[in-house]
Amino acid sequence: xxxxxxxxxxxxxxxxxxxxxxxxxxxxxxxxxxxxxMTTVDHKKxxxxxxxxxxxxxxxxxxxxxxLRTELLTPAQSFITADTYNQIFTLHGAIMVFFFLVPSxxxxxxxxxxxxxxxxxxxxxxxxxxxxxxxxxxxxxxxxIAIFTGGVDTGWTFYTPYSATTGGNVxxxxxxxxxxxxxSILTGVNFIVTIHRLRSPGQTWNKISLFLWSLxxxxxxxxxxxxxxxxxxxxxxxxxxxxxxxxxxALGGDPVLYQHFFWxxxxxxxxxxxxxxxxxxSEIISTFSRKHIFGYWAIALSxxxxxxxxxxxxxxxxxxxxxxxxxxxxFSFLTFLVGIPTGIKIFNWVATMYKGSIDxxxxxxxxxxxxxxxxxxxxxxxxxxxxxxxxHLHDTYYxxxxxxxxxxxxxxxxxxxxxxxxWPKMFxxxxxxxxxxxxxxxxxxxxxxxxxxxxxxxxxxMPRRYFNYLEQFQGYHQASTYGSYILGIGFLIIAAYLLxxxxxxxxxxxxxxxxxxxxxxxxxxxSLHNYEHTPVVINGPYDYHKPMSEFQLGIEGSHNGHGExxxxxxxxxxxxx
Amino acid sequence: xxxLSDFMLPPANSTFAAETDxxxxxxxxxxxxxxxxxxxxxxxxxxxYRRKSExxxxxxxxxxxxxxxxxxxxxxxxxxxxxxxxxxxxxxKTNAPDNAYEIRAIAKSWLWEFHYQTxxxxxxxxxxxxxxxxxMIISSDDVLHSFYIPEFRVKMDAVPNRYTSxxxxxxxxxxxxLYCAEYCxxxxxxxxxxxxIHSQEDFETxxxxxxxxxxxxxxxxxxxxxxxxxxCLACHSTDGSTLQGPTFQGIFGRDRLLTDGSTVTVxxxxxxxxxxxxxxxVAEGFAPIMPTYAGSLNDRQIDAIIExxxxxx
Numbered sequence: 001x002x003x004x005x006x007x008x009x010x011x012x013x014x015x016x017x018x019x020x021x022x023x024x025x026x027x028x029x030x031x032x033x034x035x036x037x038m039t040t041v042d043h044k045k046x047x048x049x050x051x052x053x054x055x056x057x058x059x060x061x062x063x064x065x066x067x068l069r070t071e072l073l074t075p076a077q078s079f080i081t082a083d084t085y086n087q088i089f090t091l092h093g094a095i096m097v098f099f100f101l102v103p104s105x106x107x108x109x110x111x112x113x114x115x116x117x118x119x120x121x122x123x124x125x126x127x128x129x130x131x132x133x134x135x136x137x138x139x140x141x142x143x144x145i146a147i148f149t150g151g152v153d154t155g156w157t158f159y160t161p162y163s164a165t166t167g168g169n170v171x172x173x174x175x176x177x178x179x180x181x182x183x184s185i186l187t188g189v190n191f192i193v194t195i196h197r198l199r200s201p202g203q204t205w206n207k208i209s210l211f212l213w214s215l216x217x218x219x220x221x222x223x224x225x226x227x228x229x230x231x232x233x234x235x236x237x238x239x240x241x242x243x244x245x246x247x248x249x250a251l252g253g254d255p256v257l258y259q260h261f262f263w264x265x266x267x268x269x270x271x272x273x274x275x276x277x278x279x280x281x282s283e284i285i286s287t288f289s290r291k292h293i294f295g296y297w298a299i300a301l302s303x304x305x306x307x308x309x310x311x312x313x314x315x316x317x318x319x320x321x322x323x324x325x326x327x328x329x330x331f332s333f334l335t336f337l338v339g340i341p342t343g344i345k346i347f348n349w350v351a352t353m354y355k356g357s358i359d360x361x362x363x364x365x366x367x368x369x370x371x372x373x374x375x376x377x378x379x380x381x382x383x384x385x386x387x388x389x390x391x392h393l394h395d396t397y398y399x400x401x402x403x404x405x406x407x408x409x410x411x412x413x414x415x416x417x418x419x420x421x422x423w424p425k426m427f428x429x430x431x432x433x434x435x436x437x438x439x440x441x442x443x444x445x446x447x448x449x450x451x452x453x454x455x456x457x458x459x460x461x462m463p464r465r466y467f468n469y470l471e472q473f474q475g476y477h478q479a480s481t482y483g484s485y486i487l488g489i490g491f492l493i494i495a496a497y498l499l500x501x502x503x504x505x506x507x508x509x510x511x512x513x514x515x516x517x518x519x520x521x522x523x524x525x526x527s528l529h530n531y532e533h534t535p536v537v538i539n540g541p542y543d544y545h546k547p548m549s550e551f552q553l554g555i556e557g558s559h560n561g562h563g564e565x566x567x568x569x570x571x572x573x574x575x576x577x
Numbered sequence: 578x579x580x581l582s583d584f585m586l587p588p589a590n591s592t593f594a595a596e597t598d599x600x601x602x603x604x605x606x607x608x609x610x611x612x613x614x615x616x617x618x619x620x621x622x623x624x625x626y627r628r629k630s631e632x633x634x635x636x637x638x639x640x641x642x643x644x645x646x647x648x649x650x651x652x653x654x655x656x657x658x659x660x661x662x663x664x665x666x667x668x669x670k671t672n673a674p675d676n677a678y679e680i681r682a683i684a685k686s687w688l689w690e691f692h693y694q695t696x697x698x699x700x701x702x703x704x705x706x707x708x709x710x711x712x713m714i715i716s717s718d719d720v721l722h723s724f725y726i727p728e729f730r731v732k733m734d735a736v737p738n739r740y741t742s743x744x745x746x747x748x749x750x751x752x753x754x755l756y757c758a759e760y761c762x763x764x765x766x767x768x769x770x771x772x773x774i775h776s777q778e779d780f781e782t783x784x785x786x787x788x789x790x791x792x793x794x795x796x797x798x799x800x801x802x803x804x805x806x807x808x809c810l811a812c813h814s815t816d817g818s819t820l821q822g823p824t825f826q827g828i829f830g831r832d833r834l835l836t837d838g839s840t841v842t843v844x845x846x847x848x849x850x851x852x853x854x855x856x857x858x859v860a861e862g863f864a865p866i867m868p869t870y871a872g873s874l875n876d877r878q879i880d881a882i883i884e885x886x887x888x889x890x
Contacts, residue, residue, distance in 0.1 A: 388666025461727025
């Protein structure tokens with residue numbers, strides 16, 4: 001490393017700072033009041049505001065899903081009309097993807113954890129961080145207006161020419177998503193700069209957590225892919241409003257061009273959603289196995305590999321769209337390549353458990369569920385990547401099931417794992433471990449009952465987005481609907497015990513899991529500026545063979561090695577102690 | 578293991594379905610082996626290495642290059658097999674034999690229209706011969722649709738302003754279902770067609786006689802059959818309920834308010850006009866979305882539909 005040249009070495013006088021057990025002043029007790037929260041630049045508070053918002057949208061999207069499933073109990077119409085059904089599935093998809101999945105881990109959990117894991121006071125641009133939250137809110141308001149002024153029935157993909165000709169308020173909705181994109185871009189920029197510039201003294205690139213690596217990879221995708229979505233939606237709006245022919249064949253446009261544009265964002269967006277989840281898995285597996293992560297660089301670099309290859313596979317959404325055989329072949333080939341780094345991660349995670357000291361607490365339980373469900377999502381992805389088979393399975397319930405296994409079985413499980421893992425740090429309260437495990441098991445059962453039958457239906461030929469269906473599929477649809485109710489109950493249990501924890505929860509110690517990661521070396525909840533000292537890093541976040549005391553070192557003063565000490569990043573700490 | 582794909586897949590009735598199914602099966606079996614293997618390992622580790630005391634120490638194992646290479650290369654080989662196999666099967670599905678019988682399929686919201694080489698037209702009913710390659714030339718009159726016959730394992734989008742194609746060779750006479758697989762609006766899930774697979778001789782007979790069999794029917798009976806066959810019922814009910822279009826019940830002789838504010842009486846001419854040029858006089862409260870039947874219904878058939886509607890009080 002360039003920083004270890006002799007001329008740059010400066011010895012730092014460090015001492016141990018044990019995290020305070022029952023901190024009097026925390027970020028939750030400072031700067032209270034609604035106005036203070038609304039104008040806060042504290043990354044932790046912004047993270048919590050994001051968390052509340054995405055949980056709200058998860059609730060809305062989930063309720064919509066239950067309505068859909070209830071309608072599908074019988075083959076014919078039961079309680080809503082076809083048009084209402086079409087609007088509901090559009091909103092379910094759009095809300096879950098754009099308002100929950102994309103911001104869930106980076107903007108909510110990431111915002112809270114990232115500066116803590118870097119040992120800095122805040123992200124690099126705290127005001128931009130607040131701005132990104134308000135842009136998210138404005139985007140959400142546009143979407144809500146769209147829902148109440150005509151609704152949208154295009155599907156979350158807004159495929160032309162249908163979206164250019166159908167009624168409803170498509171423009172308001174696409175503008176909402178357009179605005180939302182800027183929030184995502186700003187978060188990405190903020191994270192990249194923060195990780196580059198605000199690492200603690202001694203925290204070289206091989207000493208940052210894998211969660212940070214995953215956020216770093218995600219941020220790159222956010223910055224590069226989101227503008228394409230913005231352009232696409234803007235073109236779509238122009239077409240609807242000004243009748244400029246771009247995608248609508250009636251105006252001389254090309255509908256398949258829209259699909260290319262849309263998936264050029266939306267396929268990488270799948271990795272925006274899942275890669276941060278990978279980061280959480282690495283953190284939790286290592287912590288609860290109390291063991292060094294296996295293959296640190298393999299996991300870190302595979303995130304970057306996924307981010308890169310993920311840009312080159314969008315065409316696999318269009319195998320039946322009339323694309324040339326050559327394009328189909330290339331996209332199919334690249335799709336299989338993206339499976340390799342993902343597989344590498346799974347093997348490394350399982351290998352981390354080998355000879356560990358495994359504590360099956362709630363977060364770890366969610367990660368076990370994640371691994372199992374995500375593997376099914378991955379294998380069925382291989383199925384769909386294979387050209388001959390995809391011709392049969394494309395646009396059927398098989399795709400719906402695959403997508404939910406990746407997004408819900410993968411991402412949501414990782415998110416829940418992360419939420420339970422960082423909950424004590426966020427609020428300084430423990431939750432009821434017994435009920436948390438029960439909820440995890442209920443969700444696991446409900447999830448599989450909901451989506452396993454969909455693989456079977458899809459293989460049999462049940463197309464997606466069908467309001468009515470043939471009677472031969474009814475048994476599977478019913479199983480799926482009952483599964484979704486169980487899933488719903490699981491989430492209600494979570495809501496109940498988390499609320500209880502907030503109000504009456506036991507006080508959490510600073511480091512309830514015995515983790516070596518940096519965010520656990522400050523009080524729970526952390527003080528307004530995270531650390532009262534400047535943390536100094538001499539070990540990696542997974543060095544469980546080193547004593548805890550070596551992870552609590554720092555220097556007096558909370559300038560975090562920045563400000564008056566402009567050149568701290570060029571100093572190296574004496575690392576052999 | 579074939580049981581799994583037999584259970585999951587619909588009956589196979591095209592020459593290349595078996596290859597698709599074999600690949601489906603292969604991926605399922607390999608995936609299941611890996612899934613079970615990794616899951617069992619995971620659970621075994623979780624039990625064997627469960628935390629015994631808070632002072633547990635763990636060995637420092639940071640990485641193992643040999644292992645990393647093994648679990649990168651083996652999956653790489655597996656996915657390359659799947660890729661090659663899948664591409665090969667796809668090529669078979671894309672390249673239609675030169676002697677294929679061509680049928681034009683036109684997708685409209687929300688029906689399928691099929692034009693045969695004899696000039697014959699059928700709606701929501703695709704007639705194909707068995708044991709002879711059939712090539713479908715697909716297009717759309719409005720938005721995206723997708724031509725999907727699960728039993729043949731084929732699917733191809735119908736794109737406006739462009740022709741796409743798909744081919745298949747059915748093995749046995751029988752029936753199958755054609756679905757629209759690309760979301761296309763309100764009645765997307767009603768956009769189904771029956772696929773009738775004839776033996777070669779029957780297919781020739783059907784092409785020659787076609788509608789002639791209808792000659793024996795009275796106009797009302799023929800009209801009743803036509804509104805079913807032509808896909809009218811996807812949007813127009815006969816029991817008074819409102820779907821995407823006005824109900825047929827009691828429609829004849831009624832005064833109807835149009836979107837332009839004028840009123841017409843539903844008589845023979847209005848019905849004929851609505852079938853040939855559906856969107857010139859649209860009933861108030863409905864969208865101008867009905868596709869035209871000009872060219873696919875002859876005068877005798879339109880007469881029959883009018884006679885049938887008169888009977889629906």
